[in-house]
Amino acid sequence: MRFLFVLILLAGAAIGVAYPWAMSNFSGHEIGTWRVYEKGRFRPVTVPLAASDVPVRVLVDLTARAERIVSQQRTVLTLTAAAGGRTALASTLQFNHSDNPRQPSPQSPDKIFRDEAGVIETVSPGAYLFTVGPGDAENIPMRAVDLVLRAGAGEIDNRARPVGFSLMAAGLIGLVLAMVFGRGGGRPENPNSQPPPPRWGRGSK
Secondary structure: OHHHHHHHHHHHHHHHHHHHHHHHHHOOEEEEEEEEEEOOEEOOEEEEEOHHHOOEEEEEEEEEOOOOOOOOOOOOEEEEEEEOOEEEEEEEEOOOOOOOOEOOOOOOOOEEEEEEEEEEOOOOOEEEEEEEEEOOOOOOOEEEEEEEEEEOOOOOOOOHHHHHHHHHHHHHHHHHHHHHHHHOOOOOOOHHHOOOOOOOOOOOO
């Protein structure tokens, strides 16, 4: 039973955690990466997009000298994408869920945190203006911010995370119960299973 619950737990982790992460970071192909913040200054970038790029997943990499981003539910960065005078995407980023940041190099004390700004579902061929700016979160030691665009990004099934987390919970609870009951779940010793003491001779009472 323990093995079965371990399989359920691993399946839940794959569906609820690994699948959304892989779809966000690796589905489709990368259009490019642009530096939008450096040395204390934000700068907008213009990127030409084609109709064949849809859907376009918009990711933001924040390089900071920190082990984790503590924004206390406040906005760290804001992002807008516009084309032809119309807003195609508007998003706020908090980076609260970035528990496994990347490291630029083994010698660097900085960490790179990634958050998803959203997906541009419909693209009108032409230049898109991406503007990234500061939010209302304070004391975030930002060193650089990069805009990352991926074309043809796969759509994440909204049911994946709830189903995955439910399986993880069921597997974990089942595993704990199996360990608890398995520890003391052996059959009690049958007193009649032992041979009766001899009635005569050496060892008799």
